[in-house]
Amino acid sequence: MVCNGGEYAVHGECCPMCSPGQRVQKHCNNFSSTTCIPCVGNTYTDHPNGLEECRRCKFCDEELKLIIKEKCTYTRNTVCGCRVGYFCHVFHDEDCEMCEKQTICPPGSWVSIPGTVTSDNVCEICPKGTFSAANMSTVCTPWTRCEDSGMVEVKAGTSASDADCGSRGYATVVAVTVCVVLVLLLISAAVVFYWRGRKTRLYVPPIQEAEDRCPAKREEALARVPENGREIAIGIQETTLHPGVLAVPGV
Structure with missing residues (x-):
């Protein structure tokens, strides 16, 4: 069934639609037009309609x-x-x-295309010689040229930090300090190696008693016996028959 604009078909009849914000309470008939009532609560209708219920928000x-x-x-x-x-x-x-x-452009990059309600941020890395130190930077800043202010560069710049400058005297102090530290380290290493080598040379393995090494060997000694006004050296050895008694050859 085809109805005119502003009407809806129901039960073989064409009834007038309700306005936006309303719904049908009672359909039209041969004796009355459509009865409409407002939407209530969390409901709505956003166009002319023949709905019996409003739409939920x-x-x-x-x-x-x-x-x-x-x-x-x-x-x-x-x-x-x-x-x-x-x-x-x-x-x-x-x-x-x-x-x-949305993507957060970190330090070292910049926002080349800002995001919108329907698109993400577009980030790009800072070109060489520039830096950004904060999130979502809109530009990359050139590194400081220390020589322009009569100073020297003590720390090179990065994509996320500027170059650090110092006075020429400061640079000299830093260089001297580094040299002194290196010399002290070399001296300390030399002392450690010296004492290790000295301990190795001073170590003498224990000598076992001669009796433990050669228990069967008889000890001999030299004694000086005066003869005709002068001393001569003769061998003295322990007898086997009487241990502890020394025998002198030829005596």
Whole structure:
């Protein structure tokens, strides 16, 4: 059944539609027109209709990082948007259905294309000779030229930090300090090696008693015996018959 504009078909009849923000309470008949009543509570209708129930307002799910951008009215549904730091990943008409976290451009990079409600940030690395020290920097700053101010560079710049400058006297002090530390380390190493070598040379293995090495060997000694006014050396040895008694050859 085809009805004119502004009408809807029901039970073989064409009835006048209700206005936005209303719904049908009673359909028309041969004796009366359509009876309409306003939407109530968290419901709406956003166009002329022949609905018997108003539509339920949309819920913005916080777990999907959604927030209410526009509250629901009797004639318009809720419009959801994204929390700060997020962009709409799934967009339908003017309404967002899912959000995604925006990329944070870290130190050492800059934001070449800022994100929008429907797009992410685009980051680029700082060119050589420049740096950015903070997140989401919009520009990269050139390194400081120490020589322009009559100073010397004591630390080179990086993509995330500037060059450090110091006076020429400071640079000399640093160089001397480094040299002194190296010399002290070399001296300490030499002392350690010297004492290790000295301990090795002073070590003498214990000597066992002669009796333990050769228990059967007889000890001999030399004694000096005066003869005709002068001393001669003769061998003295312990007798086997009388241990402890020394025998002198020829005596």
